[in-house]
Structure formats: structure tokens, C-alpha cells
Amino acid sequence: MSNIRLKLGNCIELLRELPEGSVNQIFADPPYNLSGKGFQTVKSGKMVDCNKGEWDVIEDIHEFNETWIRECIRVLSDDGTIWISGTLHNHPSVGVTLKKLGLWIVNDVIWFKRNAAPLLSKTRLAPSTELIWIASKSKKYFFDYDTAKMINGGKQMRNLWQINAQRHLTKHPTEKPEILLERIVMLGSKEGDTVLDPFMGSGTTGVVAKRLKRNFIGIEISPEYHEMAQNRINGIKTNGKAVYSDKLLKNNEQLKMFLEEKAEYVN
Numbered sequence: 001m002s003n004i005r006l007k008l009g010n011c012i013e014l015l016r017e018l019p020e021g022s023v024n025q026i027f028a029d030p031p032y033n034l035s036g037k038g039f040q041t042v043k044s045g046k047m048v049d050c051n052k053g054e055w056d057v058i059e060d061i062h063e064f065n066e067t068w069i070r071e072c073i074r075v076l077s078d079d080g081t082i083w084i085s086g087t088l089h090n091h092p093s094v095g096v097t098l099k100k101l102g103l104w105i106v107n108d109v110i111w112f113k114r115n116a117a118p119l120l121s122k123t124r125l126a127p128s129t130e131l132i133w134i135a136s137k138s139k140k141y142f143f144d145y146d147t148a149k150m151i152n153g154g155k156q157m158r159n160l161w162q163i164n165a166q167r168h169l170t171k172h173p174t175e176k177p178e179i180l181l182e183r184i185v186m187l188g189s190k191e192g193d194t195v196l197d198p199f200m201g202s203g204t205t206g207v208v209a210k211r212l213k214r215n216f217i218g219i220e221i222s223p224e225y226h227e228m229a230q231n232r233i234n235g236i237k238t239n240g241k242a243v244y245s246d247k248l249l250k251n252n253e254q255l256k257m258f259l260e261e262k263a264e265y266v267n
């Protein structure tokens, strides 16, 4: 059985209620601050202003990042790791903050979405990556090297992860693929550990954590998304199955789809 705790509210306040050193792994997919005037994206083949929601417009991104990361580090166990996703809009700020707080940067994972939407303008390269920082409190941290190697077909896993963007399972505008979270949770925690997601959104981290027999704490500021995550996670069975990695191992489906040119572009 997994212990699942979903909290509604601002993570900066709610993290203060959690005991020091009480979680083993943190995955944070914070506001990237890419919405608002001047940021454009492609929708149905047209250039439009990017608007993920009010929650994605942050006045002082450095102050915001330092505040929530500081609280996360307080609740992280001494051998735990924090994984933070981002794009160029926020990852320089996150990187500087991790250094400023004296953390050990374990890796920068480049998540490459081969099927990212093409760029209509001819002024720059088409963005198709996100960066995931992995950091710890010291050089002694938990990392499941053997599982990484196993799901990479027996070869040492590198920090370039080619995982396609997926069609969303919910109405959340920035839902992460379950396959990405499955890999993160498998490499950064063990069965029975506690995984925390301070920006839970539609609950992807919780879905994967529960399925893989981890305990989960999720925090979400929007009542709508909190309910969405609750419903989604309630429907998950705790059976220890690595649904996506097993599939990948069997016949590397994503790669096959691309070789056969069957994949569709996804924003």
C-alpha cells in the first residue's frame, strides 16, 4: 500500500508544515515563467501568445525559485535528490539557486522531444528540449544505477533522454508524460520511499509513485487541478509495475514509430 497525501495550497507555505528530512525524492515541475506578453507558441499551425495560466507569470523568478527550493531542501533526506525541470526561461535561475544553496549538482538531464512542434518563425532554432537538474545535499545520495542500465537495454544510461512529447491524458496545459516520471521515480527512489511534488498539476508524479509502491505527497495551488490529480491518482493500482519502461525494453516503441514516420507532432 502507498500512503498518498494531496494538499491544496501554496507549496511555499505548506512545505513549512512537513518535518525536516522527511522525504526521499522531490520532483518539481515549477512555473517556467514562459507565459505572458512577448512569449509566443504554435497552436493549430498559428503563432499565438503563450498562456499556460496566471500561475505561470512570476514577477521575480529568482526570489520565487530560491524560496521554494530552500523549503524543499529542508524536507529532503540527507541522501535524497531533488529533480527540477525547466526550459531556458527558468533553468539558469534554478541552476544559480542550487549553487547558491550549496547543493551538489548530480546531473543536468537533457530531455529531447524529437516530435516537438516545428517553429514557424525563421529567427531561431526550434525548441525541442527541457533540462532537468538533479541535485543533492552531499555527494552521498541514492541513485539506482542498475535500474537505469537495465531500462536502457543493458547499457550505461546517458544524460540525454529521448522521450517524445505525448498527447495529454488530462486538460492540464503542462502535463508531463508518465514515461518521463516513471524513469525519474525509478532512478531516484526505492519501494516504500516518499516522493514529493510541490507543483503537482494533474498528478503525473503521484500516478507513477503510487503505481511503483512509493508514498507520495503532492501540493497544488489550484482547486481545479488538485481535484483533477485526486481523481487521477485514485484510479491507480499499486502493483509495482513499470508500465512504460517494460514496454520500451521489449521493443523500443518510440524509436520504431519514428523510423516508420508514424509519430505526430505534439506541442
Ligand SMILES: C[S@@+](CC[C@H](N)C(=O)[O-])C[C@H]1O[C@@H](n2cnc3c(N)ncnc32)[C@H](O)[C@@H]1O
Pocket (backbone or CB within 6 Å): 009, 010, 011, 012, 029, 030, 031, 032, 055, 172, 174, 175, 176, 177, 198, 199, 200, 201, 202, 203, 204, 205, 219, 220, 221, 222, 225
Ligand atoms: C508546470 S505545472 C505541473 C504539471 C505537472 N507536472 C503535471 O504533470 O501535470 C505547475 C503547477 O504548479 C501549480 N502551482 C503554481 N504555483 C504554485 C505554488 N506556489 N504552490 C503550489 N502549486 C503551484 C500550478 O497551478 C500548476 O498546476
